[in-house]
Amino acid sequence: IDTFSVSTKNKYLIAAKIFLDGLHRLNLIPQKITDHVRGFTQSRLHRKEGLQxxxxxxxxxxxxxxxxxxxxxxxxxxxxxxxxxxxxxxxxxxxxxxxxxxxxxxxxxxxxxxxxxxxxxxxxxxxxxxxxxxxxxxxxxxxxxxxxxxxxxxxxxxxxxxxxxxxxxxxxxxxxxxxxxxxxxFITKLIKSYKGELLMVSKYSRHRSIQMLEVYNDEIIREQDLPRFYEVFKEIRI
Structure with a gap:
């Protein structure tokens, strides 16, 4: 199961919960066992990097x-x-x-x-x-x-x-x-060229909302800010 992505694991989990809830409604299992089963969580950041x-x-x-x-x-x-x-x-x-x-x-x-x-x-x-x-x-x-x-x-x-x-x-x-x-x-290139105009980028990426594009944008901003972050500790040696 470790080879599956978080989204794939959650899809299997949802299917299993629906199946088990159905068994409970039909009185085929004595109690509902899915009430406290939580889904898999994942950071909003992308796990896979794009091409360079x-x-x-x-x-x-x-x-x-x-x-x-x-x-x-x-x-x-x-x-x-x-x-x-x-x-x-x-x-x-x-x-x-x-x-x-x-x-x-x-x-x-x-x-x-x-x-x-x-x-x-x-x-x-x-x-x-x-x-x-x-x-x-x-x-x-x-x-x-x-x-x-x-x-x-x-x-x-x-x-x-x-x-x-x-x-x-x-x-x-x-x-x-x-x-x-x-x-x-493709998406990273557009966001950089469009200077963060995520609504316009979404027309080409065809995302239903700009929430995912905000993740891309955050990654770009963080990468661009790295030199300033490095500068803060440049005088410290260990």
Missing amino acids: DADIGKLQRYCSDLPPTPQNLRLRALVALFLFQGLRQIEVVRLDVGDIDLRNKTALIRGKGRDDKEPIHLHPSTVRMLREYLNCYRFRSGALFRSDSNHCRGERLTTKSVREIIKRVFAELEIDGSTHGFRHF
Whole structure:
């Protein structure tokens, strides 16, 4: 269980509590045992750090030097959606060809925990990567990203498959990070550029509230203040 995140542990705990409460209501267990069971707590600070500028530099050089094979064009399209759009993994694999409008530079995204789709504006680099990818694969409908493996060729890529694709590239480039690190980098970059205008940043990150963005902003402020913190104790030696 130590390998699970706090949010995952809480989801399992909630499911178990609902199940046990149901057993009690049906008189299948003698007493209600969930009243004093507390959920797992976590600091508001992010446990996973995002990608750094140096990591993005490595990735940029790597992608620029790739020959235009179908697999490489797919990789570049995936990276563009993570890097320039800040999409979540589930949002990327849910994309259909019909969701992409290259002429108007928009896409329809079905976000985390949502049933409907919302439009987003695509960065010019994303449009270019998607155009090259679609010109190669010639998909007209259905899933935007599909498997090339022998046992499930043509099926929609899963989040696990996407993570494995990115993981292999990171291993080759010696980047210590995860696929989610792209989103962390995207949001952090926006907050720094928009000088803490969290409401505007939320329109691009598509957070339902700015509470999570405040966590990012706090991290940025703390990092920027570190030199002053170090200065306070500079004359002390032990």
